[in-house]
Amino acid sequence: MSTQTLVLVQIQTDDGYSGWGEATTIGGLKYGDESPESVAVNIREHIAPLLLAQDERQVGALMYRLRKNIRGNRFAKCALETALLDIQAQRLGVPMSELLGGRLRDSVPVLWTLASGDTAKDIDEAQMMIDLRRHNSFKLKIGLNSIQHDVNHVLAIKKALGNDVSIRVDVNQAWSELQATTAIQQLQDGGIDLIEQPLKAENRAGMARLAERFSVAIMADETLNGPQDAWEVARLNAADVFAVKIAQSGGLIQAKELSTIARLAGISLYGGTMLEGAVGTMASAQLFATFDELEFGSELFGPLLLKQDILAEPLQYRDFALQLPTTPGLGLALDLDKIAAWRRPA
Numbered sequence: 524m525s526t527q528t529l530v531l532v533q534i535q536t537d538d539g540y541s542g543w544g545e546a547t548t549i550g551g552l553k554y555g556d557e558s559p560e561s562v563a564v565n566i567r568e569h570i571a572p573l574l575l576a577q578d579e580r581q582v583g584a585l586m587y588r589l590r591k592n593i594r595g596n597r598f599a600k601c602a603l604e605t606a607l608l609d610i611q612a613q614r615l616g617v618p619m620s621e622l623l624g625g626r627l628r629d630s631v632p633v634l635w636t637l638a639s640g641d642t643a644k645d646i647d648e649a650q651m652m653i654d655l656r657r658h659n660s661f662k663l664k665i666g667l668n669s670i671q672h673d674v675n676h677v678l679a680i681k682k683a684l685g686n687d688v689s690i691r692v693d694v695n696q697a698w699s700e701l702q703a704t705t706a707i708q709q710l711q712d713g714g715i716d717l718i719e720q721p722l723k724a725e726n727r728a729g730m731a732r733l734a735e736r737f738s739v740a741i742m743a744d745e746t747l748n749g750p751q752d753a754w755e756v757a758r759l760n761a762a763d764v765f766a767v768k769i770a771q772s773g774g775l776i777q778a779k780e781l782s783t784i785a786r787l788a789g790i791s792l793y794g795g796t797m798l799e800g801a802v803g804t805m806a807s808a809q810l811f812a813t814f815d816e817l818e819f820g821s822e823l824f825g826p827l828l829l830k831q832d833i834l835a836e837p838l839q840y841r842d843f844a845l846q847l848p849t850t851p852g853l854g855l856a857l858d859l860d861k862i863a864a865w866r867r868p869a
């Protein structure tokens with residue numbers, strides 16, 4: 524991917540409040556079943572009419588109304604709920620995290636994805652991020668090459684970076700259970716900390732067998748599309764860790780419910796991303812800050828991939844983490860001129 528399309532939603536109230544949300548997808552329709560275009564059209568034609576002239580202070584009632592009248596469209600719903608909660612938190616004068624269970628930390632650890640596929644290049648990039656004190660945990664995207672090629676690539680990077688650097692892999696559903704068994708044995712023996720979604724999202728029985736068989740953490744990502752999925756995956760012991768993604772969960776409240784199911788089931792948590800910009804990233808951070816434990820940190824690096832941002836004040840990435848603002852609402856200072864300049868012609 525060399526470009527990204529941010530889908531931004533703004534809700535304005537008749538007494539002057541403005542709230543923002545984001546519904547960004549990865550590679551158009553390559554990862555999920557909503558695209559920037561489908562989000563924009565479905566909000567404009569079907570979802571916004573259900574919200575106009577309603578009392579925006581009744582966030583729960585409005586989201587219930589959307590759940591009852593709108594099937595799917597999880598990313599769009601997440602953007603609208605985020606904007607409504609942004610306004611609500613501004614009215615109350617508290618950071619958004621206080622509406623999501625309450626803040627327990629002031630920063631969220633952020634790892635970096637190494638995805639060039641070139642071992643030497645990835646080692647150099649990781650070393651640079653460590654020297655910059657920006658990231659000291661890394662996620663490797665694998666699954667396109669033969670499993671032996673991928674395993675060798677990952678173990679070479681782990682060997683070069685050493686034991687105190689956490690290395691995880693994201694297979695994005697690419698392996699069969701047989702391939703996963705062969706590869707995970709070697710990755711576990713090589714000191715890799717976590718294997719993300721090795722099997723197809725539908726193959727929860729296979730994920731359960733892998734989680735049972737191996738001590739290395741097996742993480743669910745694409746198989747989690749909301750709290751109901753979280754219940755099924757937990758009930759089947761089909762993962763050791765949940766990747767929490769606010770849009771994929773259908774919104775912040777549903778992502779919170781998903782995280783609670785994990786906590787109650789003894790499943791560890793990781794803060795996922797859909798490569799959102801600042802709005803979706805900060806909304807995610809506001810939620811992740813409320814988790815009792817965030818054992819595997821997060822991947823909230825989306826804004827760091829962008830050559831241009833939409834902010835008047837930059838996000839605070841330092842000491843291997845994203846710092847959370849203490850100002851009310853989302854806590855972002857957006858630059859409306861930059862947003863206008865980057866806006867797609869209507």
Ligand SMILES: O=C(O)/C=C\C=C/C(=O)O
Pocket residue numbers: 549636662693695744795796797798822
């Ligand atoms: O691309 C990245 O590095 C981050 C997350 C994206 C999707 C996923 O986790 O599958």
Ligand SMILES: [Mn+2]
Pocket residue numbers: 693695719720744745766
């Ligand atoms: Mn993933």
